[in-house]
Amino acid sequence: xxxxxxxxxxxxxxxxxxxxxxxxxxxxxxxxxxxxxxxxxxxxxxxxxxxxxxxxxxxxxxxxxxxxxxxxxxxxxxxxxxxxxxxxxxxxxxxxxxxxxxxxxxxxxxxxxxxxxxxxxxxxxxxxxxxxxxxxxxxxxxxxxxxxxxxxxxxxxxxxx
Amino acid sequence: xxxxxxxxxxxxxxxxxxxxxxxxxxxxxxxxxxxxxxxxxxxxxxxxxxxxxxxxxxxxxxxxxxxxxxxxxxxxxxxxxxxxxxxxxxxxxxxxxxxxxxxxxxxxxxxxxxxxxxxxxxxxxxxxxxxxxxxxxxxxxxxxxxxxxxxxxxxxxxxxxxxxxxxxxxxxxxxxxxxxxxxxxxxxxxxxxxxx
Numbered sequence: 290x291x292x293x294x295x296x297x298x299x300x301x302x303x304x305x306x307x308x309x310x311x312x313x314x315x316x317x318x319x320x321x322x323x324x325x326x327x328x329x330x331x332x333x334x335x336x337x338x339x340x341x342x343x344x345x346x347x348x349x350x351x352x353x354x355x356x357x358x359x360x361x362x363x364x365x366x367x368x369x370x371x372x373x374x375x376x377x378x379x380x381x382x383x384x385x386x387x388x389x390x391x392x393x394x395x396x397x398x399x400x401x402x403x404x405x406x407x408x409x410x411x412x413x414x415x416x417x418x419x420x421x422x423x424x425x426x427x428x429x430x431x432x433x434x435x436x437x438x439x440x441x442x443x444x445x446x447x448x449x450x
Numbered sequence: 451x452x453x454x455x456x457x458x459x460x461x462x463x464x465x466x467x468x469x470x471x472x473x474x475x476x477x478x479x480x481x482x483x484x485x486x487x488x489x490x491x492x493x494x495x496x497x498x499x500x501x502x503x504x505x506x507x508x509x510x511x512x513x514x515x516x517x518x519x520x521x522x523x524x525x526x527x528x529x530x531x532x533x534x535x536x537x538x539x540x541x542x543x544x545x546x547x548x549x550x551x552x553x554x555x556x557x558x559x560x561x562x563x564x565x566x567x568x569x570x571x572x573x574x575x576x577x578x579x580x581x582x583x584x585x586x587x588x589x590x591x592x593x594x595x596x597x598x599x600x601x602x603x604x605x606x607x608x609x610x611x612x613x614x615x616x617x618x619x620x621x622x623x624x625x626x627x628x629x630x631x632x633x634x635x636x637x638x639x640x641x642x643x644x645x646x
Binding site for chain 1: 451452453456470507509515
């Protein structure tokens with residue numbers, strides 16, 4: 290059994306990028322990440338180049354998984370939001386479409402209230418894109434999938450260095 | 451769950467190193483980290499206790515190069531091996547694409563190996579996976595120690611289905627990359643099968 294793959298296409302990526310850019314602007318936050326629950330980063334908006342988004346994504350996913358585990362133990366539904374308050378930067382995390390984590394890093398030039406408000410508005414739009422993406426991936430014919438053409442040599446060549 | 455980004459032309463896969471406490475899962479990742487080229491690896495993260503026992507997971511992102519124009523990225527995770535961290539182990543297995551079971555070859559650890567392997571199977575099943583249907587390799591680690599059991603005996607007990615198995619001494623790197631390559635190949639093959 291193989292897991293259902295998550296796929297991302299040009300069109301949806303552009304939509305997600307536009308929505309996160311708008312959210313960052315509207316909430317006056319510094320950086321926004323969309324991360325899947327397994328820790329794969331999907332989209333990032335803003336943020337300095339030295340921000341290690343790969344590590345951040347993996348840790349965010351671990352954090353959400355751990356709080357999900359806590360919810361199970363205390364027989365609560367999944368916690369949909371989390372907030373970590375820092376001295377200079379705070380982090381707001383929300384689940385979108387049940388499988389995507391929306392991460393907002395923000396500083397002193399905005400408030401948690403504004404971030405929450407804008408995130409709530411953006412969540413429904415983001416959910417619509419992810420749902421459309423899921424439908425598109427489900428209907429894509431195998432012929433369009435590039436991996437059907439991979440040969441044994443292609444795979445072996447990866448390890449020749 | 452693999453993540454295929456057609457826009458960025460990337461494939462992302464998740465590999466998990468599983469096994470009993472102190473079998474060498476973290477040591478495997480450390481060796482891979484130390485021997486990989488700078489541009490092929492990200493930062494290695496270890497969420498560990500003060501005594502350097504894995505508390506939640508180790509994480510190492512690795513770029514293996516391109517395949518048909520797609521960058522292949524593997525996210526390597528270890529689980530905490532100690533028995534009482536079972537809840538955390540289950541979380542790490544979510545979305546897994548391939549599993550490496552790291553067995554401790556020492557005679558006195560055979561029971562711990564069996565228990566951990568049962569635990570792996572059980573935890574996977576709980577999340578709807580079947581170990582026999584997943585990309586899966588076994589590594590017999592610590593082959594350099596004098597009290598290591600004969601390979602045939604270990605294999606008989608831990609590998610009844612004869613999945614690919616490798617001898618290793620992760621502390622000096624022996625067998626580490628062979629194991630990783632074998633698992634990565636299985637995962638990519640599975641991707642291909644899934645698309646045909």
